[in-house]
Amino acid sequence: MTLLEIKNLSLSIHNIDILDNITLSVGAGEIVAITGESGSGKSMTALAVMQLLPKGVTTTGQIILNDRVLTELDEPDLCNIRGNDIGMVFQEPMSALNPVHTIGQQVTETIRIHDRSVSRQEAKNRAVETLNRVGLPQDQFPLSRFPHELSGGQRQRVVIAMAIALRPRLLIADEPTTALDVTTQGQILNLLKKLAQEGGMGLLMITHDLAVVADMADRIVVMRAGKIVEQGDTNHLLQNMQHPYTKMLFAASGHQVSLPPITPKLPLLEVKGVVREYRLPRTKIFSTPRTFRAVNDVSFSIRRGERVGLVGESGCGKSTLTRAILGLDQVQSGVISVDGAPVFSGGHPNLDVRRKMQVVFQDPFGSFNPRHRVDRLITEPFHLLADPPKGTARTRAIDEALLAVGLTPQDANKYIHEFSGGQRQRIAIARALIIRPDLILFDEAVSALDVSVRAQILDLLAELCEAYNLTYLFISHDLSVVRTITDRVLVMKSGKIVEHGETTSVFENPRHPYTRALIAAAPVLPDLSQAIA
Amino acid sequence: MLRYTLKRLLSLLISLAVASLVIFVVIEVAPGDPASFMLGMNAQPETLAALRSELGLDVPKVQRYFAWVSGMLSGDFGTSYTYRTPVIDMISGRLWVSLPLALYALVLSSLIAFPAGIFAASRRGQAGDISVMGATQLGVAVPNFWFAMILVLVFAINLRWFAAGGFIGWNNGFWVGLHALTLPAIALALPQAAILARVMRSSLLDVLGEDFMRTARAKGLSERQALWRHGLRNALIPVLTIIGLQFSFLLAGSIIIEQVFYLPGLGRLVFQSISARDLIVVESIVMLLVFSVIMVNFLVDLAYAVVDPRLRSRT
Incomplete structure (x- = not known):
């Protein structure tokens, strides 16, 4: 039975077309996933179903939920439907809850807003029951908890509890696990699946993660630039992709690169017994402050020419370790050295070592000054050099760096807003390459990119490995990327390296239980080589 | 807590x-x-x-x-160099004018600013918002003594609802005293209300853009319900900060208004003591003002914690 039907929905904001002739349906108990790259109109489709569109939107077409045409209802009727017939879960669990209300208040609100006859006590009982259903039992998570007292995954469970408290017939989940760690992601996805199966609830899921899509959905809808390019039953679609874009998307998602072989040489980076602690706020006024060990006795080394991955979940100490390696933070004990020289000496970062390292960050938007031109941006590392190139030598260095990352020398005179996300990340890599560093740190460098762009950047890295004989440490939570772009991998948990070895052998025969859990939790794309070809 | x-x-x-x-x-x-x-x-x-x-x-x-x-x-602030009277007597007499005036003005400014700010924020970009913002622009730009003069002209001289100035004390009853302070309080409150309304509006607009407001709407709350139940309390923190700052200003910064309305307030006393180099009086008043600022900050801090549970646990 069809629960939700979207018929020929088109939508524009101030005459800019956002959605073009969208037609799709969700049945009771069915999981339908809308997928596509950023800007494809996935989220706007979800908001259109909720009729929570931004101001200035004009729509044509119909959205029908159980014979009621949502696009023709007035606001009070829509308020009755939202939360009651349709629940919605959002991407950012950290900000989706009101910080000043308890989780109990927020769940009971859904119940009482739709039915004033429910007493406060009755609403509380039902909130307890709902929180129980989403895996937040009362003895550990009483109603009086505030959102800031919960982890990201727990908050997402509260958001789900709010959405399903009235047992809606349709649940919309917009990137519900994108902000979560892979093990938490697995739990939340299982929960959503269970809720759809048990209650006969339709689930419309929006996600850019094709592995999640393949794993969860009964049906897949692929969107691109506001249009549906292809849709169908998951198994059928995965085996018989018709549209080139769908093929490209899945190919890019499972993209593998081949790194040039290396002959291990002398050690370049050595990390020995490193400990980095943070002081926690005092619990009593005169007590000794407790400390939190973000990095706990970590040792490893990277030899020249090696490509090493560092994986682990958020809060495991990856970023702290990165900062310590860059010499941005002083460590409490242990030594980090590059070519035998310490990165931090005498209370200051050691500049001689600092110029041997460069870093590429996750956010290609935030890591550039928008008021500088590209030539100035990518020559920033020159200030590390005792005798930076000037005049024609500088121009030559800029041209060479831009060409190396697939841009043109003419791009040097542009500003950063003139580039796309992928191009910006290329510029970030150019900035790292320009002083020919011995070691590059990639800190979640491809995590914010769309799959097709990510595939291009991974190819670029493989080419650069060939051309420049790069040595790098690739820090990421994305196991599939680390698997293809590194020779060796370190697995970090709670400040410690729990496993470390050749990438292929760690992924194929993980020894530590944590590595096994991590690999098991990560959704994997089925083998699609036939379908894509 | x-x-x-x-x-x-x-x-x-x-x-x-x-x-x-x-x-x-x-x-x-x-x-x-x-x-x-x-x-x-x-x-x-x-x-x-x-x-x-x-x-x-x-x-x-x-x-x-x-x-x-x-x-x-021990309550002994010394003796004034110029007047040879105990400083405490000089200050306490003035405080009974300045403190109620400051509180009165603060209440008025909040009563004007909260509804105006909320109204403007909920109609962002529409005619209502634009007119409220225009009015606050005027309120910020026009000096309060000019307001005071207009108020005297209209309500004291033409309509004869209020006296044009002076203060006869609280001995004739609370309402009589309050009545006498009404025009100066309005004159003080208007510019403050203009600032506060703008802060309220922008703070509320920030909160309206938050993810949890969208969550509230997805639960089935109307725009209005979402604003009152989820928006307001979250928007209050910057507003409380400004209220705290304004109170300190109102207590001592009302010298011009005191002059316009012939009020024997603290502002005039500070002015007189500074010109007469009556150091002990200046010291005492400044200390009193500092005390009130710190006290108000303390109360604002407590109010933060009441509004925001995250502060209660972060100690």
Whole structure:
């Protein structure tokens, strides 16, 4: 039975077309996933179903939920439907809850807003029951908890509890696990699946993660630039992709690169017994402050020419370790050295070592000054050099760096807003390459990119490995990327390296239980080589 | 919450101690000897010395500081150099005008600003928003004494609803006193309300863009319900900060308004004492103002914690 039907929905904001002739349906108990790259109109489709569109939107077409045409209802009727017939879960669990209300208040609100006859006590009982259903039992998570007292995954469970408290017939989940760690992601996805199966609830899921899509959905809808390019039953679609874009998307998602072989040489980076602690706020006024060990006795080394991955979940100490390696933070004990020289000496970062390292960050938007031109941006590392190139030598260095990352020398005179996300990340890599560093740190460098762009950047890295004989440490939570772009991998948990070895052998025969859990939790794309070809 | 309160209280005491020291040092270091000022340019050295010893200006500075602080703690603020009356009497009389006036103005400004800010934020970009913002622009730009003069012209001279100035005290009853303070309070409140309304609006607009507001709408709350239940309390923190700052200003910064309405308030007393180099009075009033600022900050801190549970646990 069809629960939700979207018929020929088109939508524009101030005459800019956002959605073009969208037609799709969700049945009771069915999981339908809308997928596509950023800007494809996935989220706007979800908001259109909720009729929570931004101001200035004009729509044509119909959205029908159980014979009621949502696009023709007035606001009070829509308020009755939202939360009651349709629940919605959002991407950012950290900000989706009101910080000043308890989780109990927020769940009971859904119940009482739709039915004033429910007493406060009755609403509380039902909130307890709902929180129980989403895996937040009362003895550990009483109603009086505030959102800031919960982890990201727990908050997402509260958001789900709010959405399903009235047992809606349709649940919309917009990137519900994108902000979560892979093990938490697995739990939340299982929960959503269970809720759809048990209650006969339709689930419309929006996600850019094709592995999640393949794993969860009964049906897949692929969107691109506001249009549906292809849709169908998951198994059928995965085996018989018709549209080139769908093929490209899945190919890019499972993209593998081949790194040039290396002959291990002398050690370049050595990390020995490193400990980095943070002081926690005092619990009593005169007590000794407790400390939190973000990095706990970590040792490893990277030899020249090696490509090493560092994986682990958020809060495991990856970023702290990165900062310590860059010499941005002083460590409490242990030594980090590059070519035998310490990165931090005498209370200051050691500049001689600092110029041997460069870093590429996750956010290609935030890591550039928008008021500088590209030539100035990518020559920033020159200030590390005792005798930076000037005049024609500088121009030559800029041209060479831009060409190396697939841009043109003419791009040097542009500003950063003139580039796309992928191009910006290329510029970030150019900035790292320009002083020919011995070691590059990639800190979640491809995590914010769309799959097709990510595939291009991974190819670029493989080419650069060939051309420049790069040595790098690739820090990421994305196991599939680390698997293809590194020779060796370190697995970090709670400040410690729990496993470390050749990438292929760690992924194929993980020894530590944590590595096994991590690999098991990560959704994997089925083998699609036939379908894509 | 208790630990949070105690911590705030401790920081309050430290701030007071530091402030008293700074005030004393700054005022003592300031050039100008009160004794020679009082006796004029041609005073005899002997008379000057006698007066200095009478005023207690010849004892070592450290000793004078402790005498001043311990005096204040026991309610003895010393004796005015110029008027030869206890400072405490001079201040307390004025405080009974300035404090109620400041509170009155603050209540009025909040009563105007909250609805105006909420109204404007909920109609962002529409005619209502634009007119409220235009009015607040005017309120910020126009000086309060001009408002005061217009108010006197309209309500005292033409309509004769209020007296044009003066204050007859609280002895004739609370409402009579309040009535007399109404025009000055409105004149003080209008510019403050304009600022507060703008802060309220922008703070609320920030909150309206938050993810949890969208969650609230997805639960089935109407735009209005979402604003009242989820928006307002979250928007209150910056507004509380501004209210705290405004109160301190209203207490002592109302000198021009006091002048316009012939009110015997603190502002006028500060002005007179500074021109007369009556250091002890200046010191005491400044200390009193510092005390009130710190006290208000303390209350604002407590209010933060009531509004935002994250602060309660972060101690």
